[in-house]
Amino acid sequence: TLPAYPARINCAVELLDTMVAAGRGDAPAIHGAHGSWSYAMLQAQVSRIAHVLREDLGLRTGNRVLVRGANNAMMAASILAIWKAGLIAVPTMPLLRAKELHTILDLAEVNAVLCAGALKQEMVLGIAQAARPPAVLYFDDDGPASLEALMATRPGNYTAVDTAAEDVCIIGFTSGTTGRPKGTMHFHRDVMAICDCFPRSTLKVQADDVFIGTPPLAFTFGLGGLLLFPMRFGAATVLMEKLSPDLLLKAITDYRVTICVTAPTFYRQMAPLAVNHDLGSLRKSVSAGEALSLETRQRSQEATGLAMIDGIGATEMLHIFISAADDQIRPGATGKPIPGYTACVLDAAGRQVGPGVPGRLAVKGPTGCRYLADPRQREYVVNGWNVTGDTYEMDHDGYFWYRARTDDMIISAGYNIAGPEVEEGLMQHPDVAECAVVACPDEERGQVVMAYVVLKQGIAPSAEMAKTLQDFIKQNIAPYKYPRKIEFRTRLPRTETGKLQRFKLRLEAQGQ
Ligand code: 3UK
Structure with missing residues (x-):
């Protein structure tokens, strides 16, 4: 093409x-x-x-x-x-x-x-x-x-x-x-x-x-x-x-x-x-x-009145490589590889996994990662695949579903929990303006789900509010994913490009 x-x-x-x-x-x-x-x-x-x-x-x-x-x-x-x-x-x-x-x-x-x-x-x-x-x-x-x-x-x-x-x-x-x-x-x-x-x-x-x-x-x-x-x-x-x-x-x-x-x-x-x-x-x-x-x-x-065209891109790939035209959108999925690119999901050992299994997103195409003298080249490009650092899942029709940045996956008592899924659940609550979900170290469970929540204007933070949000999550997604810890904030850290800086909150959650 x-x-x-x-x-x-x-x-x-x-x-x-x-x-x-x-x-x-x-x-x-x-x-x-x-x-x-x-x-x-x-x-x-x-x-x-x-x-x-x-x-x-x-x-x-x-x-x-x-x-x-x-x-x-x-x-x-x-x-x-x-x-x-x-x-x-x-x-x-x-x-x-x-x-x-x-x-x-x-x-x-x-x-x-x-x-x-x-x-x-x-x-x-x-x-x-x-x-x-x-x-x-x-x-x-x-x-x-x-x-x-x-x-x-x-x-x-x-x-x-x-x-x-x-x-x-x-x-x-x-x-x-x-x-x-x-x-x-x-x-x-x-x-x-x-x-x-x-x-x-x-x-x-x-x-x-x-x-x-x-x-x-x-x-x-x-x-x-x-x-x-x-x-x-x-x-x-x-x-x-x-x-x-x-x-x-x-x-x-x-x-x-x-x-x-x-x-x-x-x-x-x-x-x-x-x-x-x-x-x-x-x-x-x-x-x-x-x-x-x-x-x-x-x-x-x-x-x-327009269907949003989502697309994942990366500086390493120069631009967008998975997306869907406005008449091909499957809400919740990012889309399929843009013609010219191929993508797959890899397990931790680098083997391709099938539909329904989350793993590392890997992509190949006309563009790719060439770091300027940086040893991290070997981590990003593996066997010719560009490994973007994102956890994705493919469905039976070849649509790719974003789960989390691989670093943002939370492993709690053996469960794999994608922070953004819990964020999405919290966003459904009418009092929530913004939120970020990260892992917080925990003696018993290894990690627990921790949510930083910005409430809408005029809504006061309280222990009751935290309990309300926890119950809300338990009713709407698998209960084991509910945030055991909730902290209220007035704003969340973002980069100049608008990306949530979960790593900053993760460090805070670790008490650093
Ligand atoms: C994340 C997404 C889910 C993902 C970029 C379009 O963002 C761009 O480049 P960066 O190098 O970051 C890359 C990382 O950002 N991401 C980007 N888009 C999506 N996650 N859904 C999306 N639609 O973690 C990726 O690995 O700053 C985006 C075009 C050019 C770009 N450089």
């Missing part, structure tokens, strides 16, 4: 120059803080930045360029320019602090930095600690070392550097829910492959689609879902620097958005506000990054 890519390919040329050559030059590519850029305008800006990278910064093929900024047209143009100039993009999340930036500068051996002015302070501190301080230019900024000032001196056309399909073009860093950040390397053809998989087979993107969403372009979920996928089909994207559920809903109306791409938490926050907005233009809504609970699926469906 995937096209055979030629041996020499540059993904910026494929995504941008080819589109302009095919007559989409006047079509809108990016809407947002910089107004609306057509494909031709984007191409000219990308070309200017490519000149600056090569001629002003003196970078050479294969050099690494760290990019950072909120989602906007300059951030998008910077990434595309890095590719066009035959360089490697190292995108970093906007909220990273100096210490994390300096780790990435050193790990990825970064040669130059393109950074939004608004994020200058941490960048300067990070560079000061780097082993080999790189050159840096700032965009969306009036100060010295201005990228735009140099762009103004350069022409709006640039002959792309000839790159091999298997040259690295991006080093994506994992969000680091555990341990040291890992850089994952992906090739030009990997970028093309993700554009020709999920958006083509499952989303069925058309040229008149308009995308919007929350994940940062620095996160491969956002890079694909909010920039590369629309570009592959000549469609448009709305890039938002500032985000809130209300701002996003308003922008859906204003730009007549057709495809919304975000994580379950954000869908949960948007659902109750949707009634105040005209969402009539929406055609698809995509959820990834975290398991989509039945509760969230249902609330969002009621709010938008």
Whole structure:
């Protein structure tokens, strides 16, 4: 199903120059803080930045360029320019602090930095600690070392550097829910492959689609879902620097958005506000990054009238590899492998298990994990399978059902309990706003189920409330799964990408 890519390919040329050559030059590519850029305008800006990278910064093929900024047209143009100039993009999340930036500068051996002015302070501190301080230019900024000032001196056309399909073009860093950040390397053809998989087979993107969403372009979920996928089909994207559920809903109306791409938490926050907005233009809504609970699926469906398209992706795989088109959805399951990918479930010894047996999810396909000099490569790629760290179960029809992160499985008195299943049960209770379920060490049972619960506004925590929730679980799922311990909180720890940080709560539950 995937096209055979030629041996020499540059993904910026494929995504941008080819589109302009095919007559989409006047079509809108990016809407947002910089107004609306057509494909031709984007191409000219990308070309200017490519000149600056090569001629002003003196970078050479294969050099690494760290990019950072909120989602906007300059951030998008910077990434595309890095590719066009035959360089490697190292995108970093906007909220990273100096210490994390300096780790990435050193790990990825970064040669130059393109950074939004608004994020200058941490960048300067990070560079000061780097082993080999790189050159840096700032965009969306009036100060010295201005990228735009140099762009103004350069022409709006640039002959792309000839790159091999298997040259690295991006080093994506994992969000680091555990341990040291890992850089994952992906090739030009990997970028093309993700554009020709999920958006083509499952989303069925058309040229008149308009995308919007929350994940940062620095996160491969956002890079694909909010920039590369629309570009592959000549469609448009709305890039938002500032985000809130209300701002996003308003922008859906204003730009007549057709495809919304975000994580379950954000869908949960948007659902109750949707009634105040005209969402009539929406055609698809995509959820990834975290398991989509039945509760969230249902609330969002009621709010938008659309079936939610769930998909599991990973930085190691570059993008989504299991999902289901909106007419193939089996609520509760993530879906089936995207055409081009195969998946199976492995036991602890690495043997394939059949339907109905939970085990480790393993996947193979056009993309895969290549850690940048990290011994954890041997744990992620085993016998050619990418083992994602998730516990899944397959059914008799080949649908894959998420159970938990393998680390989040709770083993209590010999029972295997998936934390997210208990969370899902608690979410059904009308007084629960949010919750996280983890293992708590226990003398007698090894581990017990412990729930951290955020109650809805106006509901007071109490011992009675805890008892009510325990009884509620016992009545709705297998009683042995009920949370023996419950602690009430006002908020739960999350990553910048909206993922629940259960490991932090697990450490707390262990009394650390
Ligand atoms: C979890 C999911 C259940 C899962 C990502 C789409 O999330 C992305 O990448 P990360 O490297 O994390 C990967 C891990 O996140 N996960 C993601 N999606 C789902 N769990 N259901 C889902 N739908 O544990 C996975 O191993 O941050 C998502 C596209 C690109 C991405 N990088």
